[in-house]
Amino acid sequence: MADVLLKENERIDDLQIKNLKIIQDKSGFCFGIDAVLLANFAKIKKDAKVVDLGTGTGIIPILLAGKSKAKEIIGVEIQKQVADMAQRSVKLNNLEDKIKIINEDLKNLEGKLQTHGFHVVLSNPPYMHPDGLKNPNDKKAISRHEIMCNLEDVIKAASRLLMPHGKFFMIHRPTRLADIIVLSRKYRLEPKEIRFIHPKANKAPNIMLVHFAKDSKPELKILDPIYVYDEEGNYTDQIKEIYSKEDIGEN
Numbered sequence: 001m002a003d004v005l006l007k008e009n010e011r012i013d014d015l016q017i018k019n020l021k022i023i024q025d026k027s028g029f030c031f032g033i034d035a036v037l038l039a040n041f042a043k044i045k046k047d048a049k050v051v052d053l054g055t056g057t058g059i060i061p062i063l064l065a066g067k068s069k070a071k072e073i074i075g076v077e078i079q080k081q082v083a084d085m086a087q088r089s090v091k092l093n094n095l096e097d098k099i100k101i102i103n104e105d106l107k108n109l110e111g112k113l114q115t116h117g118f119h120v121v122l123s124n125p126p127y128m129h130p131d132g133l134k135n136p137n138d139k140k141a142i143s144r145h146e147i148m149c150n151l152e153d154v155i156k157a158a159s160r161l162l163m164p165h166g167k168f169f170m171i172h173r174p175t176r177l178a179d180i181i182v183l184s185r186k187y188r189l190e191p192k193e194i195r196f197i198h199p200k201a202n203k204a205p206n207i208m209l210v211h212f213a214k215d216s217k218p219e220l221k222i223l224d225p226i227y228v229y230d231e232e233g234n235y236t237d238q239i240k241e242i243y244s245k246e247d248i249g250e251n
Helices: 033-041 059-067 080-092 139-144 151-161 174-186 237-244
Strands: 010-014 021-025 049-053 072-077 099-103 118-123 162-172 189-198 207-214
Touching: 021 080, 033 059, 033 162, 033 207, 033 237, 049 059, 049 151, 059 072, 059 080, 059 099, 072 080, 080 099, 118 151, 151 162, 151 174, 151 189, 162 174, 174 189, 174 207
Parallel strands: 049 072, 049 118, 072 099, 118 162
Antiparallel strands: 010 021, 162 207, 189 207
């Protein structure tokens, strides 16, 4: 079955959890620690309906399917080739009954996904500004730079999809924190928790996890930081625990 699913320059990676696997393009953008951190930061109740905006190769829906009891998980991806790869990974893991991949622009979801119909939305959006890009059509560039969508597009789409008191989980750069709070409140998403991710103990955070609640009262908690590497350059016990975590569900 794997041979049938794979195309040129592709490989299958073992996710080291519940026998889950993913197809990746050797020359394209492969998922990193950001996606794993975000999936494990999310809180997913039993029978929840979930959307992942900018799903890429489908890593977050696949992890959520293995680690939660969500009823339905939809991955939205604008790049046709990448969405196709995600769909084949869903098939590889026999998760067609739980995960659906939609090849669509997240700015164009009205009429395609139910407005205010989802309990949880996640996004690992592009972080970087597109200025100076030589090839804005490159798959890696689209994944990393705000070419097809910007921060406001993502937050606006999340708010439209979420039902009242629904949850939005996003990973982004600390340098955009002011913009994130201003835009989230513009679209009725109240930041509830922030967790900063540091490369190591003596370094400033370079990414952060943010949990928002729709139509919620203001109250922001700063959670304990996560340190990725120890002094020897190995993953910390925190990161090892996150990777091996098998259940992210809520009662």
